[in-house]
Amino acid sequence: MAEDSLANLNERLLRFARERDWEQFHSPKNLVMALAGECGELLEHFQWLSEERSAALDAEKKREVGREMADILIYLVRLSQRLDLDLLAAANEKIALNERRYPVHQVRGDARRAGEYED
Amino acid sequence: MAEDSLANLNERLLRFARERDWEQFHSPKNLVMALAGECGELLEHFQWLSEERSAALDAEKKREVGREMADILIYLVRLSQRLDLDLLAAANEKIALNERRYPVHQVRGDARRAGEYED
Amino acid sequence: MAEDSLANLNERLLRFARERDWEQFHSPKNLVMALAGECGELLEHFQWLSEERSAALDAEKKREVGREMADILIYLVRLSQRLDLDLLAAANEKIALNERRYPVHQVRGDARRAGEYED
Amino acid sequence: MAEDSLANLNERLLRFARERDWEQFHSPKNLVMALAGECGELLEHFQWLSEERSAALDAEKKREVGREMADILIYLVRLSQRLDLDLLAAANEKIALNERRYPVHQVRGDARRAGEYED
Numbered sequence: 001m002a003e004d005s006l007a008n009l010n011e012r013l014l015r016f017a018r019e020r021d022w023e024q025f026h027s028p029k030n031l032v033m034a035l036a037g038e039c040g041e042l043l044e045h046f047q048w049l050s051e052e053r054s055a056a057l058d059a060e061k062k063r064e065v066g067r068e069m070a071d072i073l074i075y076l077v078r079l080s081q082r083l084d085l086d087l088l089a090a091a092n093e094k095i096a097l098n099e100r101r102y103p104v105h106q107v108r109g110d111a112r113r114a115g116e117y118e119d
Numbered sequence: 120m121a122e123d124s125l126a127n128l129n130e131r132l133l134r135f136a137r138e139r140d141w142e143q144f145h146s147p148k149n150l151v152m153a154l155a156g157e158c159g160e161l162l163e164h165f166q167w168l169s170e171e172r173s174a175a176l177d178a179e180k181k182r183e184v185g186r187e188m189a190d191i192l193i194y195l196v197r198l199s200q201r202l203d204l205d206l207l208a209a210a211n212e213k214i215a216l217n218e219r220r221y222p223v224h225q226v227r228g229d230a231r232r233a234g235e236y237e238d
Numbered sequence: 239m240a241e242d243s244l245a246n247l248n249e250r251l252l253r254f255a256r257e258r259d260w261e262q263f264h265s266p267k268n269l270v271m272a273l274a275g276e277c278g279e280l281l282e283h284f285q286w287l288s289e290e291r292s293a294a295l296d297a298e299k300k301r302e303v304g305r306e307m308a309d310i311l312i313y314l315v316r317l318s319q320r321l322d323l324d325l326l327a328a329a330n331e332k333i334a335l336n337e338r339r340y341p342v343h344q345v346r347g348d349a350r351r352a353g354e355y356e357d
Numbered sequence: 358m359a360e361d362s363l364a365n366l367n368e369r370l371l372r373f374a375r376e377r378d379w380e381q382f383h384s385p386k387n388l389v390m391a392l393a394g395e396c397g398e399l400l401e402h403f404q405w406l407s408e409e410r411s412a413a414l415d416a417e418k419k420r421e422v423g424r425e426m427a428d429i430l431i432y433l434v435r436l437s438q439r440l441d442l443d444l445l446a447a448a449n450e451k452i453a454l455n456e457r458r459y460p461v462h463q464v465r466g467d468a469r470r471a472g473e474y475e476d
């Protein structure tokens with residue numbers, strides 16, 4: 001288990017919070033806000049870029065974006081720990097559901113369906 | 120590599136998008152918006168709950184919350200693939216940085232520092 | 239018309255953008271991202287506060303929060319201008335709808351209904 | 358005062374909440390989450406649209422977008438009431454600041470500066 005990337009991350013973050021006695025601030029409600037706050041920072045990096053330029057970030061910008069994405073993953077893993085929820089299982093179930101919902105031969109290249117990808 | 124949870128997830132999502140010819144919609148800019156949209160749905164589950172109740176979700180609510188978190192992880196992994204960015208390495212670097220920034224003996228139980236956790 | 243607060247704000251913002259030739263960046267898609275980015279900043283001010291403390295901000299914090307809220311209003315007004323959409327009429331229609339949906343005698347003090355306030 | 362659009366909106370919303378005894382749920386922290394949740398819904402309308410198409414919504418989509426924007430304005434006004442904060446004054450101060458910061462002759466048509474518009 002501890003060989004796995006997300007399991008490792010979770011253990012490291014839990015130890016980090018416990019050593020600092022910060023678990024008291026990490027209610028699910030607060031963690032959800034923090035997660036969404038980080039998404040706001042990520043948005044700010046992309047808001048004035050064209051779609052094309054968003055796919056061609058320079059090295060410095062990419063590093064900054066990577067840090068925001070790291071923060072999002074960190075809070076997501078912390079939240080799953082606080083809720084005692086298996087994040088990876090949830091993701092795999094969701095993908096299986098999407099695979100059934102959007103059969104290849106029906107939705108190929110269809111923007112409207114892509115628009116429903118996340119529903 | 121493919122034994123790892125995030126690497127597996129990435130491969131599965133990439134195949135899903137390619138088979139449906141949906142990569143054309145997955146510009147980083149669009150994926151960032153989709154990711155943030157999912158965070159909005161997550162917020163809605165928690166906005167009227169007290170911090171206490173947010174830590175004691177019933178089974179049905181927990182399942183719904185798990186699905187929103189799955190969507191966030193899915194878009195985060197898709198985005199890292201499109202940006203050719205190692206999400207796990209970014210997270211581990213960020214944690215190492217936080218460990219240096221917030222030494223245990225200086226910040227123990229300090230809410231203000233917890234407030235800077237994500238900076 | 240120009241006596242009204244939102245109409246005035248709209249005119250001032252439109253002039254600001256035009257004088258700087260910034261309208262070219264203000265596609266509705268981009269403005270929506272900018273608006274959501276500002277919400278992220280607002281969240282960050284509140285994420286570690288208890289509900290009680292969130293209602294008792296000190297003067298400095300309140301000024302900062304006011305600036306984030308100003309940014310949100312600014313982008314909201316810009317967006318309504320770009321979409322040629324009457325923001326105030328939309329708000330009044332929405333309130334009228336909520337008044338019909340949630341009759342006082344049925345929902346008084348009911349948290350679940352308050353939870354549906356925004357649907 | 359009551360002739361003004363935002364002041365009117367504020368009074369109507371305050372009466373709405375008081376009649377239903379919903380003020381108890383409207384802590385600033387909760388209202389900020391609700392506001393950000395609505396921004397998430399707004400994002401979802403735009404996430405797969407090109408910038409061009411985002412400027413050419415059909416009537417039905419525009420109505421839906423208008424309703425999300427109404428929700429954002431509603432929560433923004435409620436929040437300003439709970440914080441006893443003059444939203445309109447804050448917006449006008451922010452614009453005045455931006456006018457000084459970005460003199461027309463220095464920033465005309467400059468995307469980078471537009472990118473700093475909201476800072």
